């Protein structure tokens with residue numbers, strides 16, 4: 537029997553909205569559907585054969601250990617390999633700086649859980665990734681959208697908004713930036729714009745959440761340096 541549990545929901549549970557993404561994705565299950573509304577990876581790019589080999593190899597080498605509970609931060613071998621990979625990309629990252637999450641979405645939720653008090657402000661691009669915004673609002677965030685121009689988040693508008701909100705006594709926690717192929721606008725921020733956002737974050741002592749799931753899917757041109765790499769004051773969290 538299904539009972540209504542609404543009256544038992546916590547404040548943050550009540551703050552959660554039905555996910556528009558989930559609703560869109562339901563329609564994508566229909567065979568032959570090509571949707572321009574919600575993005576799914578092309579299944580022919582999934583490395584099924586490679587994964588079969590890898591799974592067989594891991595089970596052969598590690599056996600039961602591979603299936604046992606692991607540490608919360610993630611498998612140390614995987615974190616070590618990731619740290620090495622990031623160091624090759626120029627980031628100063630050690631295993632202690634990394635945790636493994638189930639995609640970027642879980643990291644967005646964890647960040648909100650750790651850093652947000654109800655009523656805190658988060659500054660984000662206007663428009664911005666719906667799943668990120670939903671993760672934040674579930675914890676009582678007040679969102680303030682900063683208009684985008686051809687180079688991404690408009691930094692004059694960003695600074696004006698910070699002035700305005702702090703003048704009203706509001707607490708801003710972080711700036712949420714999607715610097716590479718921004719979802720949904722598709723814009724990639726040039727380095728100067730990245731640096732300017734970091735400079736503003738430093739000036740007003742804010743965190744920056746850099747959400748960059750598409751950075752490595754590039755067909756032409758040069759990848760921009762990550763904000764995590766450009767930041768010298770340790771205030772960028774990158775996903």
Ligand SMILES: Cc1ncc(COP(=O)(O)O)c(C=O)c1O
Nearest residue numbers: 639640641642665714719747749
């Ligand atoms: C900007 C952005 N962040 C995070 C996510 C979620 O990423 P993941 O599938 O790794 O949880 C998406 C997926 O659409 C996204 O576009």
